[in-house]
Amino acid sequence: MTLDHVAATGQEPLHGHRRSAPLSAKIVIAGPFGVGKTSLVEAISEIPPLTTEAILTSASLGVDSTSGTPGKTTTTVAMDFGRITLEPQLILYLFGTPGQRRFWFMWDEVARGAIGAVVLVDARRLADSFGPLDYFDARHLPYVVVANTFPGQPDHTVADLREALALATDVPVVRADVRERDQVAAILAVLVEHALTRRRAPMRRPGP
Numbered sequence: 710m711t712l713d714h715v716a717a718t719g720q721e722p723l724h725g726h727r728r729s730a731p732l733s734a735k736i737v738i739a740g741p742f743g744v745g746k747t748s749l750v751e752a753i754s755e756i757p758p759l760t761t762e763a764i765l766t767s768a769s770l771g772v773d774s775t776s777g778t779p780g781k782t783t784t785t786v787a788m789d790f791g792r793i794t795l796e797p798q799l800i801l802y803l804f805g806t807p808g809q810r811r812f813w814f815m816w817d818e819v820a821r822g823a824i825g826a827v828v829l830v831d832a833r834r835l836a837d838s839f840g841p842l843d844y845f846d847a848r849h850l851p852y853v854v855v856a857n858t859f860p861g862q863p864d865h866t867v868a869d870l871r872e873a874l875a876l877a878t879d880v881p882v883v884r885a886d887v888r889e890r891d892q893v894a895a896i897l898a899v900l901v902e903h904a905l906t907r908r909r910a911p912m913r914r915p916g917p
């Protein structure tokens with residue numbers, strides 16, 4: 710993705726003012742409980758990330774299982790926030806959603822004004838991601854799907870994941886370990902590219 714690419718849309722899609730000023734955009738990091746949203750923001754943020762972690766209590770036992778992530782002791786109760794300068798002239802503000810269902814009412818606030826979303830999935834429990842995917846489909850917000858790397862996960866191909874999650878053909882699907890900064894940077898680049906493509910699409914006219 711280049712800034713010429715941004716300018717080529719002809720509609721100043723991000724929140725920049727002048728060609729010489731950095732452009733900025735808001736990105737949502739979403740997905741079900743414990744799928745790695747906070748880990749992603751912490752891996753890439755160039756500022757100390759703002760997190761709102763609370764200790765998991767017995768109240769969530771039987772509702773949100775940590776059996777697949779035994780090291781997890783906290784959960785996000787409001788949001789995560791981080792910033793990354795993806796290119797010298799492109800700053801992304803990352804907003805992670807809370808994963809527990811009882812906090813999903815916050816998603817509208819967290820997602821407002823975003824150009825796109827990263828939807829994390831855990832291949833061991835794909836059905837948990839249907840709600841988050843439906844959320845962004847209903848709002849026509851572009852997203853990329855990231856299958857986070859967990860131990861003991863089934864060896865799904867990207868094609869398998871696309872079919873199992875009933876994704877549209879243009880939705881990018883990648884497998885990654887979101888604790889790895891370089892992998893997160895690549896995911897965000899794919900998302901920005903995808904969001905720009907989706908913004909251009911309505912302006913396309915049939916050829917002669």
Ligand SMILES: Nc1nc2c(ncn2[C@@H]2O[C@H](COP(=O)(O)OP(=O)(O)OP(=O)(O)O)[C@@H](O)[C@H]2O)c(=O)[nH]1
Pocket residue numbers: 740741742743744745746747748749778779780781782783784785806807808809857858859860885886887888
């Ligand atoms: N093996 C493995 N573990 C991961 C990966 N990403 C995150 N984890 C671990 O899985 C857990 C995920 O925790 P979080 O990053 O808090 O997940 P979250 O989606 O923010 O969780 P909630 O906010 O509670 O919904 C942590 O214990 C991480 O250390 C990964 O790619 N591989």
Ligand SMILES: [Mg+2]
Pocket residue numbers: 746747748784785789805806807808
């Ligand atoms: Mg979290």
